[in-house]
Amino acid sequence: MIDVRRLAKHYRVHRRQPGLGAALRSLLHRSYETVKAVDGIDFHVAPGERVGFLGPNGAGKTTTLKMLSGLLHPTSGEVRVAGHVPRRREAEFLKRVTLVMGQKQQLLWDLPPAETFALNRAIYDVPPAQFEETVAELTRLLELQDLVGKPTRQLSLGERMKCELAAALLHRPQVLFLDEPTIGLDVSMQATVRGFVKAYNERFGATVLLTSHDMDDVAALCPRVIVIDKGRIIHDGDLRELQRAVRPDKRIVVRLEHPVPAAELSRFGAVVSADAAQAVIQVHAAEVSAAVGRILAALPVTDLTVEDPPLEEVMSELFRSGRAAGEAAR
Numbered sequence: 001m002i003d004v005r006r007l008a009k010h011y012r013v014h015r016r017q018p019g020l021g022a023a024l025r026s027l028l029h030r031s032y033e034t035v036k037a038v039d040g041i042d043f044h045v046a047p048g049e050r051v052g053f054l055g056p057n058g059a060g061k062t063t064t065l066k067m068l069s070g071l072l073h074p075t076s077g078e079v080r081v082a083g084h085v086p087r088r089r090e091a092e093f094l095k096r097v098t099l100v101m102g103q104k105q106q107l108l109w110d111l112p113p114a115e116t117f118a119l120n121r122a123i124y125d126v127p128p129a130q131f132e133e134t135v136a137e138l139t140r141l142l143e144l145q146d147l148v149g150k151p152t153r154q155l156s157l158g159e160r161m162k163c164e165l166a167a168a169l170l171h172r173p174q175v176l177f178l179d180e181p182t183i184g185l186d187v188s189m190q191a192t193v194r195g196f197v198k199a200y201n202e203r204f205g206a207t208v209l210l211t212s213h214d215m216d217d218v219a220a221l222c223p224r225v226i227v228i229d230k231g232r233i234i235h236d237g238d239l240r241e242l243q244r245a246v247r248p249d250k251r252i253v254v255r256l257e258h259p260v261p262a263a264e265l266s267r268f269g270a271v272v273s274a275d276a277a278q279a280v281i282q283v284h285a286a287e288v289s290a291a292v293g294r295i296l297a298a299l300p301v302t303d304l305t306v307e308d309p310p311l312e313e314v315m316s317e318l319f320r321s322g323r324a325a326g327e328a329a330r
């Protein structure tokens with residue numbers, strides 16, 4: 001569904017030193033620098049997949065999504081989405097994809113979302129019966145009934161985001177590019193948006209490529225992740241395997257009947273945190289069952305769970321090691 005080969009986007013940016021002298025000099029002699037926002041990436045996404053496109057700030061994620069949706073022309077390389085070359089922006093292509101940016105809005109500010117929906121129906125030439133059916137379905141899934149008649153400017157951020165999603169999906173696109181779709185939303189609204197994206201993917205077999213700095217989005221939605229840093233792909237594969245490869249340790253969370261000194265806890269592994277009622281002890285995955293047995297035998301345990309390390313830690317470790325490898329190669 002998405003095919004990307006040796007894709008690159010280089011920006012030519014004007015650079016100058018700070019200060020008035022430098023400003024005057026730059027009028028006569030401008031110096032430019034090339035920023036390799038995307039630096040020759042390859043990947044393939046099959047129909048119906050949900051893939052996280054992750055990376056630190058400035059890694060090249062938004063630039064890539066813009067090229068995939070045809071908003072930016074690549075400097076070089078090839079892209080095909082649903083069989084189309086995105087930069088041609090053919091009507092058939094536009095009907096099959098959508099780009100939702102958490103930081104930008106397409107809803108008309110002074111009018112109710114229902115008006116934007118009607119406008120999109122005309123733009124995408126959606127047959128009236130299908131439009132009615134899709135609006136009804138999205139209204140139910142996203143609980144929009146009380147929102148679509150109010151002027152957009154009166155909606156809260158989360159309410160607006162739900163309507164944004166509906167507006168972006170009215171033409172039932174097969175490919176969803178989602179750029180930080182839950183940014184700024186409270187936890188319950190985040191959960192609503194995640195649940196909705198998953199339901200849409202399952203209901204219509206749609207392909208989803210999602211960027212997010214919120215690892216809960218990624219854990220909930222993306223069995224596969226592509227990780228990009230400084231314009232290059234540093235990982236592409238199964239999220240759970242990535243977790244195991246980068247952080248082959250587990251966390252044993254024990255609730256305690258009474259406080260246990262840290263020195264005593266450290267006999268079982270590395271103590272991540274400990275207070276009067278609960279301790280978190282980290283051990284290598286291969287040693288979990290032995291450690292659990294010893295903990296249950298020795299400590300006043302009222303409850304015990306085994307967890308993976310937080311995904312945030314896995315990702316920051318991956319970014320760090322990716323950078324170190326990149327620097328060593330230079």
Ligand SMILES: Nc1ncnc2c1ncn2[C@@H]1O[C@H](COP(=O)(O)OP(=O)(O)OP(=O)(O)O)[C@@H](O)[C@H]1O
Binds near residue numbers: 063064
């Ligand atoms: N129009 C532009 N002109 C020049 N440089 C740009 C332009 N847009 C992006 N860049 C640069 O390209 C690089 C990649 O930017 P991009 O927005 O794709 O990153 P990102 O991974 O989406 O980051 P974030 O997580 O912060 O949104 C950055 O170094 C950015 O400064």
